[in-house]
Amino acid sequence: MTTIAGSDLSDIEALLGSLGVDAGYARRLLYWIYRRGIKSFDEINDIPAKVLHILSENYVTGLISPVMSEVSVDGSIKYLFSGSRGLNHETVWLPDGKRSTVCVSAQSGCRMGCRFCATGRNGWGGNLTAGEIVNQVVSLPHVVTHIVLMGMGEPGDNIDEVLKACRIFTAEWGLAAGRSKVTVSTVGVTPSVMRLLDETECNITLSLHSPFPEERREVIPAEARWPFAETLDLLMRYENRRKRRFTVAYVMIEGRNDTGRHLDEMKRLLSGTAIRVNLLPYHPVAGDDARSSENSVMMRFKHELVTSGISASVRKSRGGDIYAACGMLAAKTGKKPEIH
Numbered sequence: 001m002t003t004i005a006g007s008d009l010s011d012i013e014a015l016l017g018s019l020g021v022d023a024g025y026a027r028r029l030l031y032w033i034y035r036r037g038i039k040s041f042d043e044i045n046d047i048p049a050k051v052l053h054i055l056s057e058n059y060v061t062g063l064i065s066p067v068m069s070e071v072s073v074d075g076s077i078k079y080l081f082s083g084s085r086g087l088n089h090e091t092v093w094l095p096d097g098k099r100s101t102v103c104v105s106a107q108s109g110c111r112m113g114c115r116f117c118a119t120g121r122n123g124w125g126g127n128l129t130a131g132e133i134v135n136q137v138v139s140l141p142h143v144v145t146h147i148v149l150m151g152m153g154e155p156g157d158n159i160d161e162v163l164k165a166c167r168i169f170t171a172e173w174g175l176a177a178g179r180s181k182v183t184v185s186t187v188g189v190t191p192s193v194m195r196l197l198d199e200t201e202c203n204i205t206l207s208l209h210s211p212f213p214e215e216r217r218e219v220i221p222a223e224a225r226w227p228f229a230e231t232l233d234l235l236m237r238y239e240n241r242r243k244r245r246f247t248v249a250y251v252m253i254e255g256r257n258d259t260g261r262h263l264d265e266m267k268r269l270l271s272g273t274a275i276r277v278n279l280l281p282y283h284p285v286a287g288d289d290a291r292s293s294e295n296s297v298m299m300r301f302k303h304e305l306v307t308s309g310i311s312a313s314v315r316k317s318r319g320g321d322i323y324a325a326c327g328m329l330a331a332k333t334g335k336k337p338e339i340h
């Protein structure tokens with residue numbers, strides 16, 4: 001059976017045409033898939049039964065419910081999905097007053113191997129389809145105001161499906177999320193960053209973690225192939241008429257990247273740009289003796305950046321009690337990605 005979720009409007013118009021069905025039903029069908037999150041065509045009540053019967057002979061909606069969830073004392077909830085190909089992936093819902101953010105995965109596992117990340121240590125299962133990426137938003141029992149591709153996997157390593165999913169998130173026939181409500185986080189896969197800039201209007205976050213290439217390479221091996229300087233250069237040169245938000249994520253580790261030397265280099269790199277800095281606490285992974293920087297150190301870093309004209313914020317830690325750092329629910333339950 002072929003899935004409908006992950007298709008765009010022109011795909012569905014062509015599909016209906018090929019089935020001898022009026023292509024005018026395409027928008028209505030996508031409304032039920034992307035806005036109502038139906039699992040079965042039987043739930044549709046405004047498309048003729050004859051059309052639904054034709055569809056159900058060879059197609060399924062492709063939307064699935066999570067197989068497991070864990071609730072944090074702070075209200076955030078982590079969900080585990082198991083895709084049709086057995087690819088386990090996690091999604092975290094983070095309520096914060098009127099704002100409600102969902103952190104979605106782009107892959108089952110990850111092959112970037114970042115040292116501080118549980119997902120990287122648990123292997124790689126495979127790329128998620130655009131339908132599986134979109135499903136993580138559509139199939140949650142919550143209202144969602146913001147979408148971040150910051151869960152398991154590197155979006156830049158699955159860029160075709162990520163681009164499709166971004167289009168579905170923002171299109172009026174899709175989820176119709178405002179373009180400023182969708183953020184893609186990347187270690188800086190340069191060719192994929194170029195495509196994100198050219199083909200979407202989403203916000204982009206670069207995981208930096210050290211402003212020194214040789215130090216960054218130790219924790220983010222992808223630095224050797226795609227130097228962060230290339231991504232920073234692309235973001236700085238981009239003609240940002242639509243005021244897209246570009247951010248650097250900086251996980252702060254005591255004694256490793258929170259010194260005055262690091263601060264000075266961050267200022268040198270980012271002063272005079274419109275790139276913001278998000279300072280994040282470190283969640284230690286098993287077997288790692290590194291610790292998060294103290295809150296006072298993070299606040300000083302932020303203060304110093306802000307007084308240098310760089311927009312900076314300290315992000316609070318969420319869901320530590322439910323292993324909210326990516327990949328940890330799958331690791332905890334033993335549901336590791338299957339290695340192919």
Ligand code: SF4
Binds near residue numbers: 153
């Ligand atoms: S931090 Fe992101 S890119 Fe790095 S291993 Fe983890 S999931 Fe992959």
